[in-house]
Amino acid sequence: MGDMNVVKVEAYRNSFLKEVEANVEGGQWVKMCMQCGVCSGSCPLGSAWDHPPQELFMMIRAGKREEVLTSSSMWMCTSCYNCIVRCPRDLPITHIMHGLAHYAERLGLAPKNQPTRKFAKLFWNNLVKKGRVNELKLGVALYFMNGLVEGIKTALKMAPLGLNMLKTKRMNPLEYVGGHGIKDAAGLQAILKKARAIELAKAKKA
Amino acid sequence: MAEIVATNQTILVVGGGISGMTAALEAAECGKHVILVEKTPSIGGRIGQLYRYFPKLCHPTCGLEINLKRLRGNKNLRLLTMTEVADVQGQAGNYTVTLKTQPRFINENCTACGACGEAVKAEFADEHNYGLGKRKGAYLPNAMAYPQRYVLDPRIIGTADAEAAKAACKFNAIDLDMQVETKTLTVGAIIWATGWRPFDASKIQPYGYDRYPNVITSVEFERLADPHGPTGGKLLRPSDGKEAKNVAFIQCAGSRDRNYLKHCSRICCMASLKQATYVREKFADAGDVSIYYIDIRAIDRIDDFHQKVKADPKVKFIKSKVAKIEQDKVGNPVVHGVDTEGYTRYATAHDLVVLAIGMEPSVAANNFPIKVKVNESGFIEQDEANGAIFAAGCSSDALDVNRAVQSATASALRAIQVINRVAGTEG
């Protein structure tokens, strides 16, 4: 993946905007931003962003590639869609944020210890394996994503919660070993593989 | 109603606001025969509801007084109020128009003495004040109303109030049997000057106009500032009548936004700058103004007014489209967003928030009595296909008064060109 980054840097030497337009989901919309700031003001976690969406757009136009792609900002997106519905220019901001995060991830530039990024990875792997999400495995994996010691601490903190879920039959300890899944997991994996291949082929061309 | 003479050398002007009035007067003062129709009971339109004009801060009623004097003295011009155009047929130089006049229930005998107004009990939301106050069921639409004649609200017809009004009138001016009148006329050209209306602020849901009493529109704020308005010219906020000393103005409220109006309404920046001076004038240094904007569009030579307001330390400019308004526990609207110059988040409480509301055409694109070419925002385009129907003022685009009058004057000439061709006097 690191190679891909080098390739992209070469290809778009002068224009990060063009790179984003060609490679990021919704990227062709970035140029339409009129810098009103309503997205940034509407974001529920806005205060946690180093660079809120509108600033990211301006940074993209200004060619701040490294700063944008290594930023933790877009990983703060809760997918609440406030920005999308309020944007006066129709920019699919939520999707652009997702797209930027994914692109950064693909290029290997996403911040390594970003918790949402880690969670997303766990989630995806969990899903791909069986076709459905195994909440318990996902949860346990999540607790330990920052290492064993942290994980035990988190697990202890979360124990009452888990117990509550268990009591109300909204969590099943047996799921850890078996659990839900689809019958045609192989078919799903084939679909995803093909989809990924199509996307990679396009990314190489872009 | 007296006979109306009209021929294919007559110009019909639809709408009695500043544009329609101007178009009608300019044409009539060139010696042309003009019929001016106005939907409401008196002429003046939206400018009659403004306290001051930008950038001079002079009073629109001053120019209105001149125009009314021009109108009263002009024999070429015939005014029909409470009248709408129901239908238009034909082509340039020969249109057949159907006019529909609503009953006023008061005839020419009215002296505007006010006796009927005193006799009637029922009250209704006052249209002149955008519903911010009340008026009687028998009323003079406003102090400058022309014709200077009372109107009975149709809602009191058939009630004891109507009889009381009739009994109070010593001049036999009240006619409760008046009916809707329809007449058909021939005209040669039509000037369409139906103007604009404020965008429905309640549609801008993040700003809570429909939920928070202290979020009002710019047109309503004009009424608060006007001595003829519901507060007698005091800037009192609606919820509790407290003086609104700390006022926020939110630009592009409805404009430049694909969720509402895609176009820029042009006037709103200047209107807010103007209204900022009201706050500063009424409260001096106790007044605080915040203007939340994307681009300040103080176009051409009037930018110096912008500079002047900007130099006032008590007027703050925040480059930001406000994301959301909430209300705190004491009824202050709290404005949320991000200042894009330096990215500071704000959550600022103000006494009053004024939405610089956008303009949209009064007549919706599919509501014209004859097919006309309109653009995406519903404004009439200048196009051959429109025959001798010419847009004047804000029927043609979002315009300020100055440009609206320019447009109206131009449309008067376009109509005259048609009339002169019909008359064979074009040379």
Next chain:
Amino acid sequence: MAKREYSFYPGCSSQKAASASNYQVSVNAMCDELDIKLNEIPDWNCCSASIGYAEGGELPRLALSARNMALSEKFNPGQDIVATCAACWLATRETKDRLNHEDALMKETNEALAAAGLKVAANQKVRHMVEVLIEDIGYEEMGKHVKKPLEGLKIAGYVGCQTNRPFGIDGESFENPKYLDKLVATLGAEPIENYEKKVQCCGGALAFSEPVKSQAMIKDIIEAAYDGGADMIVTPCPVCQMNVEVYQDQINAKYKTKFKMPVVYYSTLMAVAYGKSDKQAGLDGQIIKATQLEAITRR
């Protein structure tokens, strides 16, 4: 009246012994009462919710929903796809909309689906269960089935994000949707009219990865319900329900609050009002017990 049939996409959280299994139980009871038949899409897969984008990217993510749609078209042809989970509905509907408008995407998606012998046309409507209730059943009809009106209860309608934006329920505003309030009133309870946080984000998936930030928002959601005098919160979304309900102890510990606000699904309220048992209404799934609802079921 003939039974209404829909192609049903339950989603991961509704599975047996999953976090919103109680949602599914109450939906079943509700549908039973209203003569709604839900035909589960055979072998449906996860939609990847609002977190699959990071690792999955665009086409693989959309392919997930496309597979579900393909299966629905194949096995439940001519039926609207109905989801009870906001994220499932959103992901599927977004995929449908994009497939309908982007020819290249349609081509690529079908190329990917072909790897499993599937094909998508994206010709079924994708709807949230509340759309079915409002548009197909109607408040009036829903009201007719009420056997035990929820009298005396004050309920805050927490709509949250994804059933509300970017698509939302037809005729409702993004900032102040009123359908939950109307539903609450239909069931005989009193809606909290000025519930300030009804569309506040709960953090969604970030409740896991960014618990501190998310819980701060959740705190506001619960606090505003208390401010409005609510006895409980009702929601149409499993993520909202879970986030707002299960972290109350942690929030109490951090903020020294004393929250104990039950958070229920609209379907739970309906099942109770329709005279179903605690179990049928999914009340046994409440971590914070909705004792006032339990009292009604026992009436």
Next chain:
Amino acid sequence: MADVKIGAYICKGCGIGERLDAKQMMQVASRDAKAHLVREHEFLCNAEGVQMIKNDIANEGVNRVAICACSRRSKTDAFNFEGVAITRGNIREGVIWVRPNTEEARETTQEMAEDYVRMAVIEAKFMTPPSKNTEAKYDRTILVVGGGVSGMTSAIEAAKAGYPVHIVEKASALGGNAANFLRRVPQKSPYANPEDSGVAGLIKAIQADSKIKVHLNSTITRTSGAPGRFAVDITTESGATATEHFGAIVQATGFHDYDANKLPELGYGKSPNVVTQLELEKMAKAANGAVLKTKDGKEIKSVVFVQCAGQRSSKEGHLPYCSGHCCSTSIKQAMYFKDQNPTIDTNVIYSDLRTPGTGGEEFYRSGQRKGVTFTKGVVSEVVNGSDGLDVKFKDLILNQDVVEKADLVVLATGMIANSGVNIDEVKQDEPGEWKSSPESVLNLSYRQGKDIPLLKHGFNDSHFICFPYETRRTGIYTTGPVRRPMDLLQAQEDATGAALKAIQSIESAAQGLAVHPRVGDLSFPSFRREGCTQCKRCTVECPFGAIDEDEQRFPVFNESRCRRCGTCMGACPVRVISFENYSVDTVGQQLKNINIPEEFEEKPRILVLACENDAYPALDMAAMRKIEYSAWARIIPVRCLGSVNLIWLTDALNSGYDGVVMMGCQKGENYQCHFVKGSEIAQVRMSKVDDTLKTLNLEVERVATYEVAITDIERAPRLINDMAEAVKKVGLSPFKF
């Protein structure tokens, strides 16, 4: 005036009959004021009442009608009689509506009404129905000065209405600045792409129109006369002069580009690759579709547009205003590059992007869609860099200083009006010594100067928001960017309107009618030559430059240039100037004929002279709200405070008035006077009143001058009451008889 026959009519409607003694008023009208015929009526404005007056006019020979009823602003449709002079005694809004209906107020209220009856009859006595101006001529030909888009549009539109037009253009071809444009900003939906400039089409239309005559390479060396009868010397480059006659003039002399050499910090003059928008337009036009290169022949890969270059700036030598079109123009020019080659970078650096209306915002979006980038920032410097130009700017969004490389930098410099000479700064030629000036556009032979007075920043715009065409020279209308900065679309709209105003002026002048604001007024000033001292005050103070001087320095009024404000009448120290329907006597006799009670009665009298357009309506509207004011006030509306002759004050004070209040409109930079200077002039004149007061040994508090707005419904009555209070303090005037 042997044939003066005054009919006075007292209305008893609207409560007048109940509140006032009509019989008494009738007696006053006949016995005191000597009306020839006096009648009362229960309801004067109804059909029967109006018919009664008409009958008297027809059968009794009444030719002066004094209506004592409501305000002169009310019931104008009813009280409208041809061929007679009409006055109005305002006993409704002016009396019963502003006085309490109480027993103790009855006497003073009745006195007030009786005075207004007297005043109406006396005013009628001194009025003459205006007869027609004999100077009027009807010349339908219009002169358009300037052959750019505005001028060509005015010409074409006027010709379409049937009026012959001459265009005078100093260059060798029509087209003006826009002739250099490759394309223009779109004027119709979808407002997405630059479109044909339209200039060639206009030129073609002019060439095809037999009613339009074009004088190229020509200037105007003298303009004399008045609306309906202008005589204009048109001189060609070779010096040949022809005199042509016109009814009205449209001045469409356009603009020239700001001198970018004043912007060395932006690299202009230092690099050939820093150009103005107008220069880029010329380059693009010359390239005629070929790829644009830098001056040294290199391919252009990046262009930066610097908005507000030397504009909207208070720096020395910069323009303080915004030229309005430049944001859209930069978008259009960026599209020249983008449409040719989308990989060329185009960045517009702006502080406020100003693309108003439907078209503006759509065009902005279209620019963005095409990949034009927009950066909110302020450019500090453009310098030659290692590889092309370095544009240094502060990015206001990212809050940082940035250097951007560019192959070409385009400066959005401002428009400067071609408005001729500033007559306030240039010395005027004395009569008989008039010389043509090459700097002047119109070379008016007018006493006040050769060109139209400027409003601001060199533009000769109208000062009036609701009346954008009001220049201060009757029959001469400015249009296009000479009036104010504007884009092509607005200029064309403006030019069409200006053509109408020219036509209107021609039609009005032919009938001897005044134009705005006293439209249709047939009266005009005349003077008693034998009394005139040739002091020139009237010539100097006329706001419209209507008055010239003959060789003996007597005033020449040029009736059809006159706007009937009466400023000349107010200015005249020897009171020889008057109008048929408005004179020193029509007002002076009114104030002299009211009843001044003897001192012991302790009933002061306060004269109020109120501007008829603002203060008087404000008092009317106060009356509609029943806002009371002092019964001592006697209000006389005046055309303009500028028409107030000092003699009225002196007479009033001499005859025992206790106070005088003058209400004009706002003066100063944002003046509201539709006669431009009336209020200001009055203020200056009144500064001399103190001397008068001193010679009479009267207190200065007895005279007050105010700016009153039409909205001052509470303040205007208060000002009257304030004077009543002041009189109470200083005591009654010693000049009662």
